[in-house]
Amino acid sequence: MAAIARVSSGLAYPDRFYAAAAYVGFDGSADSGKAVTSKFSNDAALLLYALYQQATIGPCKIPKPRAWSPVEQSKWTSWNGLGNMASAEAMRLFVKILEEEDPGWYSRASNFVKEPVEDVEMNHNPKFEPVVGNGNGNGNTFPETKTVPAENGNMSETQDKDVVSEGSSAVSVYDQWVAPLVSGPRPKPRYEHGAAVIDDKMYIFGGNHNGRYLSDLQALDLKSWTWSRVEVKEASEASSPIGPCAGHSLIPWEGNKLLSVGGHTKNPSETLQVKVFDLQSHTWSTLKTYGKPPVSRGGHSVTLAGTTLVIFGGQDANRSLLNDLHILDLETMTWDEIDTLGVSPSPRSDHAAAVHAERYLLIFGGGSHATCFNDLHVLDLQTMEWSRPTQQGEIPSPRAGHAGATVGENWFIVGGGNNKSGVSETVVLNMSALVWSVVTTVQGRVPLASEGSSLTLSSCNGEDVLVSFGGYNGRYSNEVNVLKPSHKSTLQSKMVETPVPDSVSAVHNATNATRDMESELETGQEGKIREIVMDNDSQPLVKKVEETSEHLLSALKAEKEELESSLNKEKLQMLELKQELADAETRNTDLYKELQSVRGQLAAEQSRCFKLEVDVAELRQKLHTMETLQKELELLQRQKAASEQAALSAKQRQSSGGVWGWLAGTPPDQKSDDD
Known part of the structure; x- marks a missing residue:
């Protein structure tokens, strides 16, 4: 099964x-x-x-x-x-x-399906029907937008203080989802597809629709908001076709290529496949790699960190959950399975992943066999050590199947499900301070509150915009929604104003920052002292400056020692947890061996019991046969006794014949010998 x-x-x-x-x-x-x-x-x-x-x-x-x-x-x-x-x-x-x-x-199954009745009130209507566009006076018609209903159910007014006058821009409201008016043949509704942006075009590949895997490649021009189907040329000797798939990842590469990594297919391969689509030749090919590739999977995360792809988790072809980590070096095309330190995230799929500062891999949420998560894990890609930092702010609820995209140091998460309903909040994590906040909330059964949608980052009139497509919340969607974030990068201010999070990576950053500040103060204060001595021979002032400098250095050194002590405690605690984990794994292994032994003994006993039952049945059959033979033997014995009695009677009669017997030709002695 x-x-x-x-x-x-x-x-x-x-x-x-x-x-x-x-x-x-x-x-x-x-x-x-x-x-x-x-x-x-x-x-x-x-x-x-x-x-x-x-x-x-x-x-x-x-x-x-x-x-x-x-x-x-x-x-x-x-x-x-x-x-x-x-x-x-x-x-x-x-x-x-x-x-x-x-x-x-x-x-x-139209006879069995009862669709819910749509609410006809405008402020609760879950449909994103755009209004008609207006001309700009040049004969061209630019797409107008409609704001997705927010938590209070009211549409954002065009005179709101957050509205920006952008002329022909398709997005004019900050931190609100809007549905631009798109043209061209829309792709088939789907979820679990791959999406990537290259040169102001969002490419959509594959996905799942009504249980069928898709293999089409679609493109949305983010300037004209026009859909078009990308025609794929027939495979040549140097290229290879790609089959329908879902649960894969689509990664932009080298400016004119798309990488499709993994995914669920009808006939899965043993190892993870990486396919390449060339936007110039319009052909698919298989990326030739070296080393040992991961097993095939879907629902995993693929993150581009510099020139490497980082693959984590997912489900294999047997639907077993994974939490292994693999890296593909795109320069040498070599696979490497990483043995990490610390406590890895539990096996999961349909999670979200992002890379911060080209060094830290963040994993959020996802699902197991019957549970959704809202935990956050951080992997230092230099030390390959996992940590689980403390989250702050409005921590999101558990979810799986959500989509994420980064804008600077901010990581936006949209959609997902929690086994009961779709998640309506769009949240953002400041990856430097590890602080969550809610950007906006939608209402109703809308595509933004669904699983398996995609979220990509693009640019509109020089500003960053997030583009969401597709998803499934009981219905398959092919809707496009756009959000312009107002969050600005606050890395420098957060490092100074926010308390240090209790994670190994945060402590490491804070320690480095303290060392840099200490070095700058040492050199800076020394220069200031020399300048003061040269300009003014006032000894009290020089002494006061020296005392201030020493006080600052002492405070920084004390803070440094405190941080190092905290780091040592974290490492000690981590070693203890590793030892406990190793002990637990050993106990688990022993218990599993004992279980296998008991199962083997039980199987042997069952086999022996079955054999005994067969033997008993055979013995019963033999016993029944013996009873029948006994009865037949008794019958034969009785018949024999009767025959002997008859023979004896006949003999006696013959022996009493006398002279008549002699005349008959049988003397008494000879007759006795014959008998």
Whole structure:
């Protein structure tokens, strides 16, 4: 049976689940689900049955069937194996499995689907219908925008203090999502696609629609807001075709190339594949790499740090969650699996990743088999040591399937799901101070509150803008939304004003900053003292300056010692945690070996028990045969006794014949010999 894992299939709302259940044939009756066996394989049918029971009834509480019935025992085993899985997660997985087994079922299940009624009030309307554009007086029509409903449900006024007069600009409001009027043939709605920006064009590749993986390449001109399909030329000897995929990453490279890294495919390979699309030749090719590549996966994160790609986590082809770290050097094309220090993030997929200051890799959120996270992990790419710093500000709720993009030192996160609903807040993390804040909040069932959308950074009239596309929240989306952030880079001020976070990387930065300041003060104060002596022979003033300098240096040295002490404590605590982890892994290994041994003994005992049962059955059969033979033997013995008695009687009669017997030719003595 396929392994049960949390999958970023969007938010399995009850209406979609019950539509899927009705389509499959589950109606709650005693014969419910019989039709499913004729539509799907045995494994898929059992899994759908178990998920339906878990979603509608809850964890399995019925006793295991005693009667020998393979079907009933298999159904009980499948249901019981789900444990305490949440009902919402069971609904999600039910819909996901159905989409994988029967792509396009939703379009054929119109009789079962009940779409929610849209609210007709403007301030709660979740649709992003743009208003008609205005001309600029030159005969050209520029796209107008409509602001996405914010938390208070009111549209931003054009005379607001945050509105910037930009003439033909498609984005004129800060920190609010707006939907520009786009033209051209829109791509098919999708989620789990890849997105990247090169030369004012946003490229969209692949994704998932109705359970089918896509392989088309689309481009959105961010100046004219026009969609167009990128025609891919046929593969030549030097190029190779690329199949449909989802859950991959699209990375811009060398100014005119796109790298597609990994992803889920119908026929997955054993190792992670990196495909290259050349925007000049319009051809796909496979990137030739060296070393040992990672196993194939999807839902992972791929981050460009300088000239290296950093790959973390995801799900492999068997849907096993991963937390390994691999690096691909794009100069030597060599793979390297990294053995990190510290405590790595737990295995997960559908998380977000970013690189700060070309040195620190940040991992936020993601999901496991049935849980979403909101933890933040930091990896120092120089020391390859993980840390888990303390987050400050408005810490986001747990989520998975969200999208992220960096603007300077600010990391914007949008969308995602938490197994119950879509996340409506757009949040930002100042990566220097590790402080979270909420940028804006949307309302309703809108694409911005969905899983599997993409978020890219572009430029509009010289200003940074964030572009969101697609997603799935019960419906597949192909909407485009744009946000112009007002956050400015505050790295220098935050380093001075904000307290030092309790993370190894932050302590390292603070220690370096203290050393630099100490060095500057030493040289600076020494120069000032010499200047004062040359300009003024006042000894008291020189002495006062020297005392001030010594006081400052003493304070800095004390602060340095305190930071070093804190760092040593952190390292000591980390070593203790490593030792505890090693001990736990050792105990786990021993327990696993013991479990395997017990399983082996149990299997041997079961085999021996079965053999004994067979032997008993054979002995019973032999015993029954022996009883039959005994009866036959007794019958033969009785027949023999009767025959002997008859023979004896005949002999006696013959011996009493006398002279008549002699006349008959049988003398008495000879007759006795013959007998």
